[in-house]
Amino acid sequence: MSEEQTFLDALKAREATRDVAEPTWIAARRQAASARFEAVGFPTKRNEAWKYTDVRAIARGDFALATDAEFSRASAAALTLPIEALRLTFVDGIFSAPLSDLSELPKGVTIEPLTEALEANHEAVGAVLGRLAGVDFSPFAALNTAFAEEGAVIRLAPGTVVEKPIILQFLSRAHEQPVMSHPRVLIEAGARSEATVLEHHVGEAEAANFTNLVSEALLERGAILTYYKLQEAPLGDLHISSLHVDQGRDSRFTSFNLNLGGALVRNDIVTDLNAEGAETQYYGLFYAQGRQHVDNHTLVNHNAPRTFSEENYKGILDDRARGVFNGKVIVKRDSQKIEANQNNANLLLSDRAEIDTKPELEIYADDVKCSHGATTGQLDEKAIYALRTRGIDEQTARGLLTLAFAGEVMEAVKLDAVAERVELAVAGKLPERFNLSGLVETAVALGEE
Amino acid sequence: MLEVKDLHVSVEGNEILKGLSLTVTAGEVHAIMGPNGAGKSTLSAVIAGEDGYEVTSGSITFEGRDVLEMEIEERAQAGLLLGFQYPVEIPGVKNVYLLKAALNAQRVARGEGEIPAPEFMKLVKEKINFMKMDSSFLQRAVNEGFSGGEKKRNEILQMLVLQPKLAMLDEIDSGLDIDAMKVVAKGVNSLRDPKRGILIVTHYQRLLDHVEPDVVHVLVDGRIVKSGDKDLALELESRGYDWLVEESAA
Structure with missing residues (x-):
């Protein structure tokens, strides 16, 4: 049996137990996604984007789907960030109402678990979901689309400023048979709205689960979104995620991609700067030790003139850990007067630690300011x-x-x-x-x- | 406590110190003055252990130990501390980290345990107030974005927290306005102690108006050419160095 078949079977088994039929567009997307996944299969080292990252630990896994979100309040409290926040908590991908707190939700903001958003108005979700992250983005995006049932939908009405951070907390439990989850996050930031979203991954030390997250954020004109990812997942967890950002005129997106946990971690961040004045900033930090593997792939598409991107990633690697940084910037032909700066610096604390760093600039306009630098070291x-x-x-x-x-x-x-x-x-x-x-x-x- | 004997030091083959001898006794404040290029900074650098200085002959001992055989950090742990003319900026390293790590290193070297956190906090706050610095400064990176005056205050603060046996201050007064000068001088004066030696290296008399030296040495062309009491500093202030340069050349 192929490695993919285990996952396809899990999908079929899930479909068989579904008691209420899903809206047809969802069922159709699942089918298309699963066909896509079956066709391409898990990425291998022959695939340029996965050259340095071996996903066999996932492909050969046999993961169940969690069926409950039980988690003791005391142990959750010890893991939760001490921040006053609007909070949604997911346990192995399942929404936990008791560990969530949406009281004092300001006017103009909706924050819902995906299941509730679909129940309330599935067409509204379907009109946007998947617009930025298609099944052809990666085999994992296809797998996510085939499996996704839960996640978060955040909508900010034009002009809304949310002072408290919005925290999406993902808790990972230790199981005899590890579980997988395929959360899906959708953020729609209306014109001139402003918010901070924090994706926090943490869990029980002995956990060894597979998380496969896809997030999409749409920033309308003048919207400001700060997106933190604090990934301190258990050291046995396998973690794949992609974040897709679409920016309108004069919008500003800031990403803090902070990775400390996980056995195998791959993060993709893709930003499309679609109109003048749009600005994106990427900050990244990863620390890996033991045999941890952390791969960060970022891509900024300068699709319009006068757009700006800044990137600063730092990595510290110890023992036999391995890091990958791939930062790509593409400047379209008519995207003049853009500015793109990128920097990646790494420290290796052991002779056996390894980093593969690769900046990629593709520039098709002639009046641009671009820089990049990569240092390992001293x-x-x-x-x-x-x-x-x-x-x-x-x-x-x-x-x-x-x-x-x-x-x-x-x-x-x-x-x-x-x-x-x-x-x-x-x-x-x-x-x-x-x-x-x-x-x-x-x-x-x-x-x- | 500090004895420098017939010290010869070269930098890239050029001899800078040409037989310098100096003795600093506990309880005394010594000032070394001299024209530019006389070798003042070289002397401090060699005592602190900076790279790039070759000692061709002579010796430096501190409380009977051969300083030139000691690692850089051992010198500081033994109580031999240098305040820099140009303090280095260390981005990202908070002042509080430096102070605590340095203090603990000293204590551990002396066979004492690490300082308990509450005691450390009390000590640091007291010294910070004394130096008229804001406590937010502790969370800032060492010297990063500091003005010249702030950097010098920071050097003195480190001295106050670390309480060296011999405090060497290299051109600590350069670039200070009068208010900063007074705070720095107050810090230096508070270090005066019968058990402690202080060695001030300076081009100008200015700081010595506020910190009265017991002994003044004049360093010209790599040698101490004259020593005297505080009046020598005043004489240098009015007459300049030329007469001594000529005398020593003769």
């Missing part, structure tokens, strides 16, 4: 000397500078709880030889006084 020797003159040994100095290296991305983070959490996590992951224990905790305590 800490500032002058700074090490300065720290040593204060009595700090060389290893600790290197530790401090490694923490600082991650800190440069975190400086742009506006949610303090996220910045703190990541800093503590990074300090905690740094090798013991760096001798940094207790340091960050002191700083956090001082800062809170």
Whole structure:
């Protein structure tokens, strides 16, 4: 039996147990998606976009679908970010009402689990869903479309400013047979609306589940969306996601893609800058150790003149971890006066860690400002000397500078709880030889006084 | 406590220090003055352990230990601390991290345990207030985007927290306006202690108006050509260095 067949069978089994017929457009899309998946199969190393990322751990898996969203309130509370927020929680992909909080929902905002949004008005969802993420984007996008049942729909009416962050919390449980989930997120940000969305992946330490997420965000004229992804999934989790962004005139999108967890992680982010004045900023940080594998693929399409993109990704790799960064920028023929800057810097803390970094610029316009840079490496020797003159040994100095290296991305983070959490996590992951224990905790305590 | 004997130092083959000798005793404030290019900064750099300086002969001992055999961090842990003329910016490393890591390194080297967090916080806050600095400064990266005056204050703050046995201050007064100068001088004066030596390296008399030295040395062309009390500094201020340069050449 082929690896794909296990998934196709799981899909058939799910269809057989469905007691209420779905709207025809959904059923038709599932069918088309599953046909597409069957035709292309899981990506292999021969596929350029997956050259460095081996997905056999997923392909050979046998994942069940979760049927409940039970999760003790106490253990959920320990995992939840201490941020006052509008919150939707999903447990292994299933919506959990008790762990969600949508009280004090401001006017002009709808936040619903996908199932409820479909129930309320499935045509309205169907008109937009899938517009940015087609089944041909990747085999995983096809698989997601074939399986997707739950997720989140966020709609901001024109002019709406949501002060509290909107958190989509994905909890992963430990099971005897691992489970898979295929969440789907849809964000429609109306003209001049403004919001912060945070996708948070976390769970029980022993979990080894497969998450396959697809998100789509449409920004109308002047909309401002900040999108955080804080991926601190259990170290056995397999995590694939793609985020597709479509930007209208003068809109601004900022992505913080922060990856600390997972055994196998692949993130795709694609932004289409479709009208003048649209601006997109990508910040990324990944820390991998043991045999973790983290792959970030980003793509910015400058489809209109006077559009702007900035990208700054940093990676820290230890042990035998492997990182991939692929940042592509495409400037269309008539997209003059655009500006695109990209930077990727990595630190390897062990001889056996590995990074593959590849900037790709395709420029078909002649009046543009583009730059890119990739460095792997070196800490500032002058700074090490300065720290040593204060009595700090060389290893600790290197530790401090490694923490600082991650800190440069975190400086742009506006949610303090996220910045703190990541800093503590990074300090905690740094090798013991760096001798940094207790340091960050002191700083956090001082800062809170 | 600090003894420099007949020190010869070369940088890229050029001899900068040509037989410098100097003794600093606990409880004293020494000032080394001299014209540009005399070797003032070279002396501080060699004592701190900076790369690129070749000691061709002579010795430096601190409390009987051979400083030139000590690692850079060992020197600081032993209580030999240098305040830089041009403090390095260290993006991303918060001041609080530097202070705590440095203080702990010193304590561990002395066989003491690490400082408990509450005690550390109390100490740091007290010193920060003393230096008229805002406590938000602790969360900022070391010297990043600091003005010249802030950088110098920061050097003194580190001294106040680390309480070295010998504090060396290299041109700590350069680029300071009068208010910053007073705060820095207040910090330096608070370091005066019968058990501590202070070595101020400076081109100008200005700081010495606020921090009165016990001994003033004049460094010309890689050697101490004259030593005296604080009046020597005043004489240099009015007469300049030329007369000493000529005297030493003669």
